[in-house]
Amino acid sequence: MKKFVFVLTFFMFIGLIIYYLNSSSSNIVVVNNNYQQKVLNIELNKTQDAHCGMIIDSFDFSAQIASKDGRTWFFHDLGGIPLWLRDKKLQDVKIYVYTIDSKKWIDAKSAYYSRVENTPMNYGFGAYEFNKENFVTFNDMCELMLKGENLTNPHVKKQLLRQ
Numbered sequence: 001m002k003k004f005v006f007v008l009t010f011f012m013f014i015g016l017i018i019y020y021l022n023s024s025s026s027n028i029v030v031v032n033n034n035y036q037q038k039v040l041n042i043e044l045n046k047t048q049d050a051h052c053g054m055i056i057d058s059f060d061f062s063a064q065i066a067s068k069d070g071r072t073w074f075f076h077d078l079g080g081i082p083l084w085l086r087d088k089k090l091q092d093v094k095i096y097v098y099t100i101d102s103k104k105w106i107d108a109k110s111a112y113y114s115r116v117e118n119t120p121m122n123y124g125f126g127a128y129e130f131n132k133e134n135f136v137t138f139n140d141m142c143e144l145m146l147k148g149e150n151l152t153n154p155h156v157k158k159q160l161l162r163q
Contacts, residue, residue, distance in 0.1 A: 027055065030071050037066035037094040039105040042074055051080035052121060061119045061126060063097045063108065065090075079123025079150055081108070082142035095138075097127035104129070113141040116151070116160050124151030124160070134163065 027048040031040055042064070047056045050073035056062055063078040067090050075081055078097050085093075095108035100117070108127070112135040117126035125141050136144065144150060151157045 028074070030073050032072075033070045034066050034072045035068070035070045037068065037072075039096045040064060040066075040072050047074050049074060049076045049080065051075055051084040052077075054120065058120075059098045059103075060100065061098070061117065063095065063127075064105075066094045066096070068092045077119045077121035077123055077125075078108070078113075078127055079119065079121060079125045079141075079145050082145040086146065099129045100126045102129040109138045111138060112136070113138065115144075116163075119151075122150075122152050124157075 028043060028046055029048045029050065034040060042056055042059065042062060044059070045055055045057050048054070049056060050065075054076055056074060056076040058076070061077050063075040063081055064072055065075075065081065065085070066072045073084070075084070081095060096105045097108045097111050098105055099111060100114075106127075106129055111127040111129060112131040114126045114128060114132070114135055115124050117124055119125065123145065125145070128135065149156050151160065
């Protein structure tokens with residue numbers, strides 16, 4: 001009987017440790033109640049990318065999507081946006097990107113995108129507020145991502161890095 005009590009106590013102790021670790025390290029995956037679809041603060045090293053699940057540790061190349069139902073999702077590589085949206089039936093979303101040149105959040109559709117940045121997922125797209133030569137629009141960036149024409153494609157990478 002003593003062995004049974006000891007084993008039971010041991011497993012309860014292990015269970016409590018696992019529960020504590022899971023509850024103390026809860027990451028932010030989605031934020032609710034953003035009905036005004038505003039830009040929200042990303043808590044670095046605590047907010048999780050909606051597409052790949054990685055933790056966002058920098059504002060560079062980050063993005064967020066706010067839906068009319070109040071939910072907001074976050075991304076650490078803005079190239080993940082079209083991939084994530086492809087399978088969703090969301091309408092009237094607002095998409096914001098953090099710009100490299102002006103260091104602020106702007107509407108993703110008004111930004112311009114470079115294609116040769118060193119991004120967390122190696123897609124290569126960086127958002128800029130002001131246009132430069134060889135930049136693409138948001139729609140072009142989405143189309144290129146969905147066709148696999150980003151820096152994860154060795155042929156595209158070779159071609160773009162030659163320019």
